[in-house]
Amino acid sequence: MNETISVPLARTVGFQPGERNVFLHLLTACNLHCRHCYINPPEHGTNMLSLDTVRQWLALFARPAQSGQASNLILLGGEPTLHPDLAAIIRLAKSLRYAVTVDSNGYLFHDLLEKTTPQELDYLSFSLDGPEAAVNDPIRGTGSFQVCTENIRRAVAKGFQASLICTVSALNIRHIARMPALAASLGIKRLFLQVIGLRGKPAAGAASAGGSWQVQPEDWFATVPQVAMDAAARGLHVVYPKVYLEETDRFECAGTAAENYFVFPNGRVYRCPLCEDFPIHSLEIAGNALVRHAGLNEDRFFALNIPEGCVMNRLLQPDNIGYDRNGRPLHRISCCLLKQEILPAK
Template identity: 50%
Template sequence: MQKQTVAFSKDSSNLFFHILTRCNLSCTHCYINREQHGANTLDIDTIRDWLALFSKKAAQTNVIFLGGEPTLHPDLHLAVKSAKGLGFKSITIDTNGYLFHDILDKICCDDIDFLSFSLDGATRHTNDAIRGEGTYDTVMEGIQKARARNFSCSMIYTVSDQNIHELELMPDIVRGLDIDRFFIQVIGIRGKSSKTDGKLQVSKETWLNIIPGVAETIAAQGIIVTYPKVFLDEDETFQCAGHVADNYFVFPNGRVYQCPVCEDFPLHSYEIKHNKLVATPKINEKDLFDLTIPEGCVMNKMIQPQNLAYNESGDPEHKIACCMLKEEISI
């Protein structure tokens, strides 16, 4: 079993490209905020132009097509082929499993590296309460259809206090699915999650007691498992991906963020105007990346301080890692 923290690198880049914000579902933890991200659907010419903006480092850049639900876009297949033609390092489609517009008929397994399916419960009851009635069966059917056509598939499980009790059931669920990767995500307090009552994120104790063990059990099946580090050890130095790596979160209204925690606010580093990537004026998220605080992530401290805990002296009990810092387990 091999476990490693995936280090940040300026030589590697991720382009999280939201080509629309529309979706057929209404998941309780959806991070999309149309007031901040736009309600428009990008046309294929704009998608191609915007992909070209990031193509100078195409060979080092992973493209992830997102929404909303990206397969609702009738020209997603053309977007995929454009990204392929520009030579991006890898191409992924994140989907809720409904696979609209016959996307599996319009692309082949050589066009993309992964179809990534979201499932947020090991049972229909839990998953469908979060994502909508019938979504559990739809995801399972979607994976089967994709694997029948030799697409490489991955699964994303977004952990919250609504579903962490079922995470330990997931090794048995994925055993027969023939997926290649399993991603455990920590729920972000943004979008819909920021408007819910109660604490959706789990405690440090719960996270550390459950996540690493489940990750190792799934990895033992030959599936690569990735999950956010979340909590730094005392001897670990905090690093902000916005400062030491190239990650871009692009939305249909032209906003380009480098920190996903900021996406509910007009703090974006860049805007796309007239098909040019333009730096936004101060103060934006980039002006905050260099700040050093005992709590670790300054964005977390500013935007979602409910994630932090302090002792009787007022000192932070732990440092929060950058949400882009991942642990990876494989055999």
């Protein structure tokens, strides 16, 4: 009998009705100065949320127990492990039935691995932007590759579900083919390949003298899907953004089809991460209540149907889109929250 070999296949992960994802920035401070950092303190605030404030804010987004549905909580910064009460926040979130992920640069301050457990923390996600220090450190900071990889090994040894986030840009796309081997060697279970967003520092200037952050469509198509397939073949669960829609794909905006909330320490709540450099947030937390932000804001644009696909990308990142001689877009841009997924081969 011939053995059937399972081949991993990419599939688009559509927006699921009722799914709620809360991206809570506990602070904007960080020990690193990553060249592609999207944090914008004048727009996001500079304060650190107190434990009491976090408790009140998490209650605003938690689902009632009788709903039978949980919310996903991603704790961010800045660097979230700089928060001295992070372990208590994780336990608080679990008591409110959140599935909890911490996104860290890998430095794991305040002895996080000693103060929480794999039962309390669903995923501990680490950021690396290259398969070696020579690629990663010029982007994220000197010494960050060594610290991050050492702490990934510690976390895996303690039984934490570790995932890896790699932000793909023109600075590292020639090197990401080696990321799956690194991730597998570290014991990583999930690999996220992100595309650079032109917000925060990248929106303020070029990546280098005469250079650009942007990944060209032909480079994306030639590189990222193949890297994702290699990672899945090594046993990793891989997620990466759809970015470009096929002719037969229907455009769908997460702002109208899903519940995603990007919450910052100054109380701003965005539904679209592309908008975070501007005071056009659709919601805000005021008086411990979630209220609609007055004025012409992001949510007024979500329902617009344009040939380019994502209207916010067209408004805020127009250089992402090329046109033919007749003025038609060469590619439709998907919602930045629409993902491709490859499950590991069995």
